[in-house]
Amino acid sequence: MTQGVSAGRRDQIFEVFTRHVAARGYDHANLSDIAGELGTSKGTIVHHFGVKAQLMRELEETYMRRQISALQAIWVQLTTPAERVASMIYASTLLHVVDRDATVATQREVLQLAQDPEMQDIRRLRRHCQSMVTDELKRGVATGAFRPVDVELGTLQIFGSLQWMWTWFDPDGPRTWDQVGAAFVDVMLGGLLADRFSLPQLVDREGRVVKAVREVFSAG
Known part of the structure; x- marks a missing residue:
């Protein structure tokens, strides 16, 4: 007891x-x-x-592990680089709804304790999450699905845009999470895809990508 x-x-x-x-x-x-x-x-x-720093470390680690675990579960259902990158964008947006405080806290404090040796594991988790997207960009370029872009810079552009969402996205505002996610997917994947034929499916808020993201977070 x-x-x-x-x-x-x-x-x-x-x-x-x-x-x-x-x-x-x-x-x-x-x-x-x-x-x-x-x-x-x-x-x-x-x-x-x-110390207070230990609370921040646990917050960062718990959040990053949840995000990575969710992506891994989503990607079991989705196989193409375009679908996987799109799902990461939708998942990052949905986290503002299902785990709002932790999402805002980790995004606004992304540089907090950056030099703390105790944060090495958290930094490793962040790099792993980013490398998941980098690998999909590489795979997309290699297969011809994506234009031959700089995948490292592409990854930074995607995460950099999502990182600042906490400053303006209000889950109770006029735009729903899937509307915001679809708008980001439209711009980001629209710039990556060699052939935009699949773009309407990726931005479809009732399509398989959004469905996979919803299922994983409702299960979690």
């Missing part, structure tokens, strides 16, 4: 910390404020996590 209560308190601390980072940024996420909101002590937070 005690272990269950302790685990529950730890989860609560983690959830409130994530929300505070999303709303205020890491530097202004104060452990005393978090403790006050939860009606506990700052010492309790330190007992569970140690």
Whole structure:
């Protein structure tokens, strides 16, 4: 019973910390404020996590592992480079709905603790996620599905655009996540595809790509 209560308190601390980072940024996420909101002590937070930086590390790692796991599950259903790259764009947009606070927190603090040696594993996870897209761009170029672009720069362009979505995309606003995703796919894949014949299927919000993304996140 005690272990269950302790685990529950730890989860609560983690959830409130994530929300505070999303709303205020890491530097202004104060452990005393978090403790006050939860009606506990700052010492309790330190007992569970140690320093504040450890909370950020866990937030980053948990989020990145979820994103990679989701992409892997989606890509089981989708086989072409175009479909896989499109699905990553849709998934990144949907995460603003299903995991809003963690998405905003990790995107706004992408450079936070960049020099921290304890963040090496998280940086490795970020590179792995990007390399998944780079590999699909390479495969698309090699098969002639994509134009012969610089795949490294192409990857940076895609992730760079998605990285700033937290600054303007409101899940409760006039555009739904799949509308935003489709608009990004239209521009990004429209520029990559050697033949745009498949583009209407990729931007179809009821098509197989969006369906695969929805299924994985509803299952998760």
